[in-house]
Amino acid sequence: MKRGSILGYDLNEKYCQISYYDEAKDEPETLEVAVDNYQIPLMLGYYKERWVFGKEAKRLATINEGCTVTDLFHRAMRREKVRVGAKNHDAVWLLAKFISLTLEGFKDIEYITFSVPFTNIDMSKMLKGIGQYLGISKECVCVQDYKESFCHYMFYQPKELWQYESALFYCDAQEIQAYMLRRLNAISGRGKDMFVTVDEVANARMKELAAIYPVLNVDKAKDADERFKTFIQSVFEKKVVSSVYLTGEGFENNWYPNSLKVLCNGRRAFLGNNLYSKGACYASIRKCRDYDEGPIYLDETKMTEQICLRMRVNGHEGWYPIVAWGTHWYESDGQWEVILEDTSDIEIHVETLAGEDLQVETVSLQGLPERRDYSLRVQIEAMFLDERTCKLTFRDVGFGEFFPSTGFQVEKVLHLGGINGQFNSMS
Incomplete structure (x- = not known):
């Protein structure tokens, strides 16, 4: 095969x-x-x-x-x-x-x-390094947590399954956790972008689970079923839920028939243990296809600001992000080459999802030679020093044998709002 x-x-x-x-x-x-x-x-x-x-x-x-x-x-x-x-x-x-x-x-x-239970800068560096050990360039290795994998999985399901909120229940031998996929309140004027998140809305440690997994104890199963049913009702209270997903080894035995009736009341329910790996695969597909449409996943670890430059791409002029919201700051470094039409100042826009304010910064290109016929080639590099500080570097890289580099270089440090507090304001 x-x-x-x-x-x-x-x-x-x-x-x-x-x-x-x-x-x-x-x-x-x-x-x-x-x-x-x-x-x-x-x-x-x-x-x-x-x-x-x-x-x-x-x-x-x-x-x-x-x-x-x-x-x-x-x-x-x-x-x-x-x-x-x-x-x-x-x-x-x-x-x-x-x-x-x-x-x-x-x-x-x-x-x-x-796809891992949690992610941070150390986890990202370790797994990207392992990817390089396998012969995969770090640009072709992505690291995301289980909540984001659930989100990517749902993007590829029929729209009616996440028309409203969608629930995920994870169960092991001791605990049940409940997560909810929902849309965020985006700021007006942000185009057609839709922003979503996954919240852990409840969890419960159930001593009965240890008794029913992996060996089914009838009396303990009835108690666990009743407690799980009550747990579901508390999670779904005042919510409109389109679909429910059950994952984890604790759901392998059919100990929850009454709870299942509540789960399936007016919504579709699914059971399986490969949701996270499939969600990760869907994320890889989106990256390979440069698929920018569809919802953008946000959580308290993601950037709610993006840095844009005015450029013409494929004949279309507009403000294009060189650092996009919905990414981790420690994975947002990048390098690009552009052809300048003139040597005037470069204007930078920093847009935020946490408010309507637009931060405008200017970089002076005084010292660059004037060249005609689009022969002024500049390399732009974005490097994050921490979650709140991004350094942009603009370098003259010349134009082949016709115009060697002048050695011109200028830097601009952008001070961003960071991730603290901004994500919550969108909820």
């Missing part, structure tokens, strides 16, 4: 899961490791000078052969050293080894999105 080169990779402390874009079906497919089982245990083994992973590593641990490593996810995040046999290894290297083994069946990976 031919597998795709556009991937979504669900990674957490217990397992990984891989979805890939199937061009024939024009949608993601999830890699099966057994019949109706997509989850690869996050475990690495070493036996007779050979690395193994997943179920084979689990079998080594069971029969007490070779060396096995568990808790790879957290060990890598803590940058630990791990002894395997007679050698010490960086935990990040071990995680990279595990990921590379799971992806051996995929050749010439074009784009990969990692």
Whole structure:
């Protein structure tokens, strides 16, 4: 079977899961490791000078052969050293080894999105570095959390399933968490952009769950079903919900028949455990196709400001973002080359979603030579120093053999509002 080169990779402390874009079906497919089982245990083994992973590593641990490593996810995040046999290894290297083994069946990976329980600058750097270890350029590696993956998954579902709010329930052996996808109140004058977010709206620890998973206890199941039903009713109170998704190992046993009736009352409900990897794969598809239409996902970690320059692109003149809202500041560095029509000052617009104010900045190009016939080529570089500070650099890079670079360079530091407090004002 031919597998795709556009991937979504669900990674957490217990397992990984891989979805890939199937061009024939024009949608993601999830890699099966057994019949109706997509989850690869996050475990690495070493036996007779050979690395193994997943179920084979689990079998080594069971029969007490070779060396096995568990808790790879957290060990890598803590940058630990791990002894395997007679050698010490960086935990990040071990995680990279595990990921590379799971992806051996995929050749010439074009784009990969990692979906993880949480993300931050350290997580992003680690997984982009692992991507480079696999031979994938960092520009073709994306890192997003589970909430954003849910959002991307929903973008590709029929519109009626997220016409109003859409709910996601996650359940493991001890806890149920409820998330809600909803639209944000955008500021007027922001074009046709639609902004959405995913909130964790409730969670409950239910001691009955430990008794019913994985062995079903009838009395405990009835108690858990009743508590889950009450939990659902509290989550849905005063909300119009179009669809419901159930994911997590805790939903594998059918212990919640009465709760299911509430879930399906006037809405569609879906059960499955590959939503996050498929959502990540959909995100990769959007990146590969440069698909800018559709909703923009925001949360408290995303930028609610964008930096725009007036440019002509494909014959259309307008204000184009070089740093777009809806991105993480630590992933927004970039470099572009433009042809200037004249040597007048460059005007920069900083738009915000948290208000109607427009920040206008000007960069003087005094010192650049005047050239005709669009022969003045300038490189623009955006570099974030922190979440509130972006440095723009404009350099004359010359025009081939006709006009060598003059060495002209000018910098502009933009002080942004940052992410604190702005996202909440859109809710």
